[in-house]
Amino acid sequence: MKPSLRRTLKTAAAATMTAGLLAAGAAAASAHVHVDTDDPAAGGYSHLTFNVPSESESAKTSKLEVTLPTDTPFTSVSVKPVEGWKAVITTSDLPKPITIAGATVTKAPSSVVWTADEAHQIGPDEYQAFSLSVGVLPDAGTTVTLPTAQTYTDGTVVKWDEKTVEGQAEPEHPAPSFVTTAKDADAHGAAVPAAATTTAPSAAPAAGTSRDGGSAAGWIGLAAGLIGLAAGVTALVRTRPSKVQ
Known part of the structure; x- marks a missing residue:
């Protein structure tokens, strides 16, 4: 040759x-649990979508818990319904009062928990999307970290809560997160609404592969x-x- x-x-x-x-x-x-945001502009509202794959070969995902920030809390959180999954938003006292858009906030949504009925648990080689509407987003350049716990039917709990450090290798179980950007010219959020627990009218698609x-x-x-x-x-x-x- x-x-x-x-x-x-x-x-x-x-x-x-x-x-x-x-x-x-x-x-x-x-394959990681991660979050996508449609508009991360500071001072506004955004839809957060958590994409959750089931990585176990023998068990199904039956529960998902997302911990919301308390240092830069959301004053409004609502859930998009997912067929076969029950969502519960918990509101808690903040460690210390926070001033948001000129108002003092002492309580805020602290977690969202989705629990599946048996017919809609996420099986091997399947994933599900869970969506939230949140606001008001914090100042531009803020990293919003949303530690997430994924529970399987065999009792295993996988915690996606490890911090990702720029310039270093990604950890095994990184916490879902996003970074806020500069305010939109017409960003909403001048007023601080009460913490919401209402659900949006439309349903998310059922679990897919x-x-x-x-x-x-x-x-x-x-x-x-x-x-x-x-x-x-x-x-x-x-x-x-x-x-x-």
Whole structure:
């Protein structure tokens, strides 16, 4: 085999392997309980969506508890119903009074607990989304951490409460979190509403399979692999000598 051809094949193989490793890493990361926010602007309200995969191969997820912040409390929390899951919002006294939008707040929602009936527990290779509407969000640049406990039917409790430190490797069970951004020009939240426990009228979809996230990661890996392969083929063509006319 010509040296140039051998180098080309090695390059293509390395590119394909790298793409596969990236896809595997993306799939592993998506297995964590995490939170997404549709608008993290300070001083406003946001919808938080917790994506919860069931990682056990033998037990189902039957309960989820999200702890809300007390140092930068939300004055309003409402729950989007999930079929087969009962949600309970707990309001507690704050460790110390907090001034929010000019008002002194001494109590605030401190946790939300979802509990499933037997027919709607999250099984292996499945996930469920749990949504909250919260506000008022704290000052821009604040990291809002939401420690979460996931309970399985075999009694196992997985606590997603480890702090993620920038520049360091992600911990095994990172706490869901997000960072607030600058205020919107028309951000609401000038007034401080009372803590809410009402539920929104629409229902979230029933538990589905978590293969959607894995499939996306797989397609990303496949695309990267094809790009690497194309690069290798192009290099091979360039190394072949041209025929003499």
